[in-house]
Amino acid sequence: MVRNSSEILDVIIIGAGSAGLSALREVKKRTERFILINDGYWGTTCARVGCMPSKVLIEAANAFHYHTKLDAFGIRGAEHLSVDITQVMQRVRKLRDDFVNSTLKTTEALANRTISGRARLLGPTQVFINNQILSAKKIIIATGSRPIVPPNWQTLGKALLTTDNLFEQEKLPSSLAVIGMGPIGVELAQALSRLGIKVTGFGSHKLVGGLSDPYVNQVAVTLLSQEFPLYLGEKADLALGSKDNRLSVNAGSTTIVAEGILAALGRRPNIDDLGLETLGVPLDQHGLPPVNLATLQIADLPVFLVGDANNFSPILHEAADEGHIAGLNATRENIFCFKRRVPLNIVFSDPCIATVGSRFKLLKDREIVIGEVHFDNQGRARAAQRNKGIIRVYATAKSGQLLGAEMCAPAGEHMAHLLALAIDQSLTVWDLLRMPYYHPVLEEGLRTALRSLAAQLPERNESDLATCGAFNADALD
Numbered sequence: 001m002v003r004n005s006s007e008i009l010d011v012i013i014i015g016a017g018s019a020g021l022s023a024l025r026e027v028k029k030r031t032e033r034f035i036l037i038n039d040g041y042w043g044t045t046c047a048r049v050g051c052m053p054s055k056v057l058i059e060a061a062n063a064f065h066y067h068t069k070l071d072a073f074g075i076r077g078a079e080h081l082s083v084d085i086t087q088v089m090q091r092v093r094k095l096r097d098d099f100v101n102s103t104l105k106t107t108e109a110l111a112n113r114t115i116s117g118r119a120r121l122l123g124p125t126q127v128f129i130n131n132q133i134l135s136a137k138k139i140i141i142a143t144g145s146r147p148i149v150p151p152n153w154q155t156l157g158k159a160l161l162t163t164d165n166l167f168e169q170e171k172l173p174s175s176l177a178v179i180g181m182g183p184i185g186v187e188l189a190q191a192l193s194r195l196g197i198k199v200t201g202f203g204s205h206k207l208v209g210g211l212s213d214p215y216v217n218q219v220a221v222t223l224l225s226q227e228f229p230l231y232l233g234e235k236a237d238l239a240l241g242s243k244d245n246r247l248s249v250n251a252g253s254t255t256i257v258a259e260g261i262l263a264a265l266g267r268r269p270n271i272d273d274l275g276l277e278t279l280g281v282p283l284d285q286h287g288l289p290p291v292n293l294a295t296l297q298i299a300d301l302p303v304f305l306v307g308d309a310n311n312f313s314p315i316l317h318e319a320a321d322e323g324h325i326a327g328l329n330a331t332r333e334n335i336f337c338f339k340r341r342v343p344l345n346i347v348f349s350d351p352c353i354a355t356v357g358s359r360f361k362l363l364k365d366r367e368i369v370i371g372e373v374h375f376d377n378q379g380r381a382r383a384a385q386r387n388k389g390i391i392r393v394y395a396t397a398k399s400g401q402l403l404g405a406e407m408c409a410p411a412g413e414h415m416a417h418l419l420a421l422a423i424d425q426s427l428t429v430w431d432l433l434r435m436p437y438y439h440p441v442l443e444e445g446l447r448t449a450l451r452s453l454a455a456q457l458p459e460r461n462e463s464d465l466a467t468c469g470a471f472n473a474d475a476l477d
């Protein structure tokens with residue numbers, strides 16, 4: 001029998017991932033009349049099967065990969081090093097468990113304010129959960145996303161890996177086709193290859209890792225292809241041999257045989273079966289309702305859609321921001337518009353792929369100037385055997401105001417943060433060139449890109465340190 005709770009809650013939060021927990025933090029400050037509902041495991045995608053375990057795996061892979069550079073430093077014996085995959089995976093899970101436990105503390109303390117189960121909307125103020133109907137003034141939907149797996153791939157059983165089960169593996173197949181070269185595919189294909197697995201990468205787009213600048217992409221593809229075969233531009237599909245039961249991957253004219261598949265085809269918002277159709281607003285072709293990204297409100301309803309579930313920018317800091325905005329707006333009289341942060345996407349490949357500010361594909365029809373640096377001859381990068389990669393920086397042609405950058409560069413994660421701070425502050429290339437650069441650092445490479453950009457701008461007053469030029473000597477720039 002369905003129970004109809006008589007209590008009218010202030011807020012129901014559906015989904016206890018990073019977005020839901022961020023909303024919870026704000027809701028909790030203002031009311032005790034809330035319920036947090038989560039289906040399946042608690043502990044967030046980020047900590048359980050996302051950002052954190054993937055980064056632990058990548059760190060192990062890069063630590064081992066370093067042995068390929070030792071000989072050049074004059075350090076011998078590296079060929080005797082080997083990877084114990086079982087131990088690597090155990091360490092991934094051990095750290096993963098610590099990360100998950102840290103997130104569980106928040107929700108365990110809530111006791112009867114949490115419900116485990118699959119929630120479904122019955123309208124803008126009602127939720128059906130575990131045979132009962134809950135009513136609330138506001139509802140925050142933070143149901144996250146899941147890996148896309150085509151139906152005919154699901155029959156593969158153990159041979160099919162996604163990020164939902166990869167980190168649970170005790171051992172890994174000796175050969176693996178990584179299908180999809182977005183951020184997840186690139187990060188994991190490189191890491192698994194560096195750990196000694198025979199990886200083949202497939203991507204239906206020519207662009208990898210979320211890049212849109214073809215010049216940066218070309219460098220990224222060239223560098224990744226030096227580590228594992230990479231087939232781009234054709235959709236991959238699978239076939240299981242009828243006689244030998246061998247798994248083959250086909251993409252255009254390419255066919256390879258692999259022991260296992262890692263599907264990294266993208267992620268789908270968890271909005272199916274959620275009852276969004278009961279809200280009475282139009283849904284787009286993906287089933288998504290209209291969401292105001294400055295308020296996270298769905299149309300003018302008392303309902304908010306945040307995090308991966310709205311498919312706007314499925315990365316952690318954006319999910320956390322959206323939860324924060326929705327948590328505030330759901331507990332205030334008036335809805336407030338928030339200015340969103342400068343876009344920043346980092347792929348933890350080596351060299352690091354990153355996009356910051358406006359993407360190249362959105363700028364190419366505007367009047368912009370582009371500064372560029374290749375790291376092949378950059379002094380500090382050469383000293384560290386990290387001299388590979390490129391940064392391209394975009395600015396307005398008139399004033400040199402920084403608009404964005406794309407890169408595949410050593411220390412790219414840090415360069416991208418520096419540029420994000422500069423873009424947020426509406427700085428020009430000259431403003432950045434006026435600031436200090438220590439010597440010898442990788443940031444001098446970024447400065448070279450900025451100088452090449454400044455050289456294309458109208459001339460400046462020479463009494464300004466921003467015009468201090470390069471020595472044109474590898475050792476000094």
Ligand SMILES: Cc1cc2nc3c(=O)[nH]c(=O)nc-3n(C[C@H](O)[C@H](O)[C@H](O)COP(=O)(O)OP(=O)(O)OC[C@H]3O[C@@H](n4cnc5c(N)ncnc54)[C@H](O)[C@@H]3O)c2cc1C
Nearest residue numbers: 015017018019039045050051119143144307308314315316
């Ligand atoms: C392998 C991988 C690596 C990543 N690496 C990075 C990275 O390095 N940096 C970065 O910024 N981002 C990264 N991301 C993305 C980041 O993890 C996500 O953007 C973020 O975790 C999304 O948080 P969320 O709260 O929207 O969703 P989630 O954390 O998935 O939370 C949603 C919750 O809602 C529950 N739920 C779903 N449907 C219902 C329902 N009907 N009723 C009740 N509960 C429901 C789910 O079970 C889940 O617990 C990575 C993702 C993956 C998969």
Ligand SMILES: NC(=O)c1ccc[n+]([C@@H]2O[C@H](COP(=O)([O-])OP(=O)(O)OC[C@H]3O[C@@H](n4cnc5c(N)ncnc54)[C@H](O)[C@@H]3O)[C@@H](O)[C@H]2O)c1
Nearest residue numbers: 180181182183184185203204205235236265266314346347
């Ligand atoms: N470091 C990070 O910040 C990080 C890391 C991992 C994931 N993420 C987030 O997770 C989201 C999902 O990442 P993702 O890489 O899974 O998705 P994605 O959508 O970015 O990339 C998936 C890729 O798979 C390709 N593809 C789809 N079907 C294919 C097929 N049959 N054959 C070959 N290629 C195929 C698509 O063309 C696409 O390029 C990202 O948007 C990102 O926001 C972020």
